Amino acid sequence: MSNIYGSILETVGNTPVIRLGRLEPKGIELYAKLEAFNPLGSVKDRLALGIIEAAERDGRLQPGQTVIEATSGNTGIGLAMVCARKGYPLVIVMAESFSVERRRLMRFLGARVVLTPASEKGTGMVEKARELAAAHGWFWTRQFENEANANIHSDTTAREILRDFGGTGPDYFVTGAGTGGTLKGVARVLRAESPKTRIIVAEPENAPMLASSIGQQYRSDATPAASHPLFRPHPMQGWSPDFIPKLTGDAVDFGLIDLIQPVAGSEALRLARELARQEGIFCGVTGGATLAAALDVAKTARPGSRILFMVPDTGERYLSTPLFDAIGQEMDAAEQEISNSTPLCRFGGPTSQAAAVSVATIDPAPDHARHFVEQAIKDPGQPVVMFALEWCEFCWAVRRFLKDIGVPFRSxxxxxxxxxxxxxxxxxxxxxxxxxxxxxxxxxxxxxxxVGGSVDLLQLHDAGKLVSVLDKAGVTPTGDITLTARSYLPKWLAARPAA
Structure with missing residues (x-):
């Protein structure tokens, strides 16, 4: 087969399936489908090409017409590639809370990026895209309900899986639900042609929208009418927006899902790093999340089962996110020790490990940050202050707990x-x-x-000491103070015996 192509668009699809060599459980065959091998690094390259070419065929997209979409990033990057090659101007609407790498990549590819307030979440992005499309006559790709999204996965992704697994499909297919295109498109083909394949959908543990069976409210055009009541921020960018997309809802309604597997954010982050360090597979948080779901499935799968999980994108989209939070730019103590083991050193002479640690300790941050913290914790108008992360499940545990016992706080x-x-x-x-x-x-x-972190606070309450601490600060709980605080922790930690 020739490796010479007529355009970058001809390289979309045909991504490899890799068997894991080190993270695979004993007696189970565990495979990853690496969508980062698409030209712009994610599974959404398929969606972008499928939607644009379907619109060209049916006449909804005219030559030179501006394309617009609301996206957390990967769809926008894929659309930027397709529109650049085909000559369509592109406008992307994106909530300001998503990683800055994504918006810069889209702009590098020639797209215009319009940011919406983080507080408006995914539904806010969609509404802004609707508004702009109507005002300017632009073609709105509507990735969350466009059937062309699912069709491209039926025509390509599903066919590749059947081909690579000998026509019968794996025993388990594990994916997440972003737009629902991969889920609906692949699942319906596997259900028809490999009926023994079980379809597993990974979902953020702290945002169990699918698992709740609470339906999504839609407008007459199948766009979301409101945020789902069980949505909570989570680190799996590209999955589970604050609504259940129509394509995902279709997969539920058509009975295409065999199991919804909850995944903790911390576990998704951990396993994304383990895929890199144990298997050399560089992926984003969602790749760690589908691996987490696959490993849970493997615990009860019969010996010899073949489990395939989707790895939707590359880790380079996440450099400014918590996935890289512990990855420093300068040498750590171990690296400094390696450097000091020979005479030639970066700074002209050996520096002891102790000295390196000392410098890090005495240079914590600029004065404005120190002043901010001091002002926050000494504010008499808000005695309870939590320094938190928006997506963190431990932070959400504390938020829910304090709300339920009736304690106002600043996050x-x-x-x-x-x-x-x-x-x-x-x-x-x-x-x-x-x-x-x-x-x-x-x-x-x-x-x-x-008073410490989330576990410290919750244990302080369960030990009967929190109310007196609050009383000294002039705070009186107005809610139920008889509840068990530890129950608010993520399920995997709450089940462990208290220290």
Whole structure:
């Protein structure tokens, strides 16, 4: 087969399936389908090409017409590639909370990126796209309900899977649900041609919209009418927007899903890193999440089962997100020790490990970050302050707990859009680490006193001591103080015996 192509668009699809060599459970064959091998690095390249070419065929998209879409990033990047090659102007609407790498990539490819407030979530993006399309006569690709999205996966992704697994399909197919295109398109083909294949959908544990069986409200045009009541922020960008897309809803209604597997955000992050370090597979958070779901399936699968999980994109989309939170730019102590093991050193002479640690300790952050923290924890108008992350399941546990016991609090979300300016959020974390001796988030203060992280706060309540701490700060709970705080922790941790 020739490796010479007429355009970049001819390279979309035919992504490889890789068997895991180190993370595969004993007695199970575990396979990853690596969608990062698409030309612009994600599964959404298929969607972009499928939707644009379907619109060209039926005349909805005219030569030179502007294309518009609301997206968390990967669809926009794929559309930017397709529109660049085909000559269509492109406008992307994107919530300001998504990673900055994505918006810069789209602009690099020639797209215009319009940002919407993070507080408006995914439904806000969709409404802005609707507004702009109607005002200017642009072609709105409508990825969340466009059947061409599912069709391209039926025609390509599903066929590749059947081909690679000898025509019968794997025993289990594990995917997530972003737009629902991959899920609906692949599942309906496997259901028809490989009926023994079980379809598993991974879903953020803290946003169990599908598992809840609570239906989504739609407008007459199948766009979401409102946010789903069980949506919560989570780290799996591209999955589970604040509504259930029509294509995902179709998969539910048509009985294409055999199991919905909840995945904790921390586990998705951990396994994305393990895929890189154990298998050399560089992926985003959703790749770690589908692996987590696949490993859960493997626990009860019969010996010899073949499990295929989707890896939707590449890790380079996540450099500014919590996935890379522990990855530093400078040498850590171990790397400094390696450097010091020979005479030639970066800074002209050996530097002891102790000295390196000392420098890190005495240079925590600029004064403005230190001042921000001091003002926040000493604010008499809001004695309970939590330094948090928007998506973090531990932060959400504390938020729900404090709300239920009737304690007002301030949540300073260090990964919020406002905190990204000048990396204020990062500088505040440095201050907190020096003040508390802890690198983890959340960190909670009551009346200016540091009480610890989420587990510390919840255990303080279960030990009968929290109310007195609040009382000293002038705070009186107005809710149910008899509840068990530990039950608010993520299920995997709440089940462990208390320390």
């Amino acid at each position: 300073v979300d260090l990964d919020s859009v406002a905190m990204q300016v000048g990396d204020l959020g990062g500088d505040i974390r440095k201050v907190l680490r020096v003040m508390t001796g802890a690198a983890t988030i959340p960190q909670i203060f009551i009346g200016g006193i540091h």
